[in-house]
Structure formats: structure tokens, C-alpha cells
Amino acid sequence: MSQILIHQVQKRIEKIQQEFQSRYKPLIFHMDCRATSSGELCIHGKVLTQKQLARVLSYFAKLPITPVIEVLSQKESHEFGNAPLGTPVLDSPYSGHLVSQILSWEGPFSLLDYPPVEGYQLIRMKDGTLGWIEKAKIKLQKSNPSLWEYLGPKVLRPISPYQKEMAIQTGKEWLGTPYLLGGRTKSGIDCSALVQAVFRDCLAILLPRHSRDQRKLGIRVRRREVQPLDLIFGKSKKEGYSHVGLVWEGNGILHSSKKQKKVVKEGWEEFENDYQILGIRRVVDYDSF
Incomplete structure (x- = not known):
């Protein structure tokens, strides 16, 4: 086995470990270089997500080695x-x-x-x-079966008009709740958790926790086609952070506002003063029920 190749691999391991340590503190990463009985060089290790795995593979794409990398978030848990x-x-x-x-x-x-x-x-x-x-x-x-339904891309969940009204009522109960980044309770809640709470508590639908993942669900909707419970995604014009709210009754928007420091309902014009609209998605359908 070429000592030059081993040296190249070790250098790349050091480089990617430094990158991951600065980006994902603490180091959600472990990797070492091993030779098989046949003399083949293998990279064994652990990463947290598929995105990290893709980054690792890019480091060794042109080297004659076999990566054996475990993705922890994809592994079936036994505890x-x-x-x-x-x-x-x-x-x-x-x-x-x-x-x-x-x-x-x-x-x-x-x-x-x-x-x-x-x-x-x-x-x-x-x-x-x-x-x-x-x-x-x-x-x-012990684990137990989930009480909620998980939605995937391009899936619309049929709900009744009654469920729609109950979801709207559930949303109203959050009005005035303080804004808290990462929060999920009445003591404080952020924008994506508010959207998640309305669908979970009333419709038994568990949406992803973060707006970037919520944006992958359902179907795209044009502005003129919006209806209550559509998800509206935006980007702060002042600070650049991602944001999500719910189209609400009276063509308003319900969202947990970082600027106003609480859950509010406001009109489209007010919303667009603060956010650039990036898209609108629909995940439930009550017209065809």
C-alpha cells in the first residue's frame, strides 16, 4: 500500500475534522483509516446527517479508498x-x-x-x-406508535370544514404568546413551532420542526389561490432570517413575530413590509372533503 496514499488520507481526515469541529461544535464526527486483510484501504467513521456524509464523501471522491460511514440520524434506535x-x-x-x-x-x-x-x-x-x-x-x-400522521412532499391531507374551523380556533389561542427562538410552549414559541402546534394539536398532523423542512411539504400555491391554513414562507428584509406563518381567516396571516416579540395576526401588507415572500404551500384540503 502506498505510503503517499496513506499520508493523503490522513491529511484529509485532519482537514475535515477541523472543518466539522468549527461548523458543528461539538465534534459530531469520528473517522479513521483501516486496511482490510486484502490490503484495501477503508475509511470508517460516524457522521450525524446525510449532508455531513455527502461532505465527507466529497473529500475522498478521487482517492482509491472505500468509505464505510455510518449516519447516526438514520440509524434505528434501540433506546x-x-x-x-x-x-x-x-x-x-x-x-x-x-x-x-x-x-x-x-x-x-x-x-x-x-x-x-x-x-x-x-x-x-x-x-x-x-x-x-x-x-x-x-x-x-419503551417506544410506542406515533399518535400523529406524517406528511410527505406533494401530499394533501383531506380535512372536514369542521376540522378547519377547529384549527383556526386553536391558532387563536396562541395569540399574544411570547416569541422565543426554539420555544414550543405557551411560555414562548417560534414561527415554525406555531405552525407545527396548530396542525398537531387539532389535526393530528406532525409537521417537521423547522421552516426549511416544512417548505418541502404539500403543493405550491399561487398568491391569488390562498386559503386559510396555507403555509406562507418569507425572509426578513432587515435581518435575512427565514420565517413561516399561516394564512388565516379574513385573508390575514398568523405568525410568531420576532420583531413584535409575540404571536400576532396581521394583514398581507403589514407582513410584506417586513418579509420577502418566498413561497406558499398547501398541506391540507377541505374543499374536496
Whole structure:
């Protein structure tokens, strides 16, 4: 086996580890170089997501090696747990940035096969969110079937006019709730969690946790075709962050506003003063019920 090749591989391992450490703190990554009995060089390791896997493979695309990389978020979990209502889910044990919160009645989350870091455990929630929670707050339990329906791209879920009205009423109950990035409770909620809550609590539909994933669902709708419960996606004109709201009764928009620091209902003109509209998606259909 060429020592030059081994040196190239080791250098690339060091480079990608540095990149991942700066981008995904802490290091959700492990990799080493091994030779098989036949002399073939293999790269063994773990990454968290498919996106990270694609990045790893790009580093070694032109080298005569075989990558054997495990994607932790895709691996079937054999351990499950729950935690108290509102338990913070962080993007890193070190940063303390809130990405979501545990809703204990939502059912158990999966414990991913990655060693605890600084007393925090890596988990995958029911809606697919990946994050870290305090290991001391986890109570192990058996998994159970999901109570909610998961929607995929280009899927419209039929609902009755009564369900539509109940969903609108559910949304009204969130008006005035403080804005909190990563929040999911009446103590504070962000824009995508509000959309998720309306569909989950009234229609038993579990949408993805984040707006970038919610935008992949349902079908595209033109502005002149909008109806209540359509998802409207925007980008802050001032700060550039992504945003999502719900088309509401009276052709208004219900959303958790970072600018106004609470859940509000406002008109299209007011909404467009702050956000560039990127698209509108429909995930439920009550006209054909």
C-alpha cells in the first residue's frame, strides 16, 4: 500500500475534522483509516446527517479508498426516553442555543448512538429534530406508535370544514404568546413551532420542526389561490432570517413575530413590509372533503 496514499488520507481526515469541529461544535464526527486483510484501504467513521456524509464523501471522491460511514440520524434506535415538559433541546452541549423543547406527552424520543458530552445526550425527536438534552433529565422508556400522521412532499391531507374551523380556533389561542427562538410552549414559541402546534394539536398532523423542512411539504400555491391554513414562507428584509406563518381567516396571516416579540395576526401588507415572500404551500384540503 502506498505510503503517499496513506499520508493523503490522513491529511484529509485532519482537514475535515477541523472543518466539522468549527461548523458543528461539538465534534459530531469520528473517522479513521483501516486496511482490510486484502490490503484495501477503508475509511470508517460516524457522521450525524446525510449532508455531513455527502461532505465527507466529497473529500475522498478521487482517492482509491472505500468509505464505510455510518449516519447516526438514520440509524434505528434501540433506546428511547422522555423528559419533563419544556426540557430544552440544544444545538450543542457547549453553546446553549435552543433548537426545540420536549413536550412529554408527544411520546418518547430516540437516544442516538453517540457518547454523552458534558452530561448531555444526543437525541432524535418525533418530528426528526436532532439535538442535545441533559442526560440527568432523561427517563428511559419503551417506544410506542406515533399518535400523529406524517406528511410527505406533494401530499394533501383531506380535512372536514369542521376540522378547519377547529384549527383556526386553536391558532387563536396562541395569540399574544411570547416569541422565543426554539420555544414550543405557551411560555414562548417560534414561527415554525406555531405552525407545527396548530396542525398537531387539532389535526393530528406532525409537521417537521423547522421552516426549511416544512417548505418541502404539500403543493405550491399561487398568491391569488390562498386559503386559510396555507403555509406562507418569507425572509426578513432587515435581518435575512427565514420565517413561516399561516394564512388565516379574513385573508390575514398568523405568525410568531420576532420583531413584535409575540404571536400576532396581521394583514398581507403589514407582513410584506417586513418579509420577502418566498413561497406558499398547501398541506391540507377541505374543499374536496
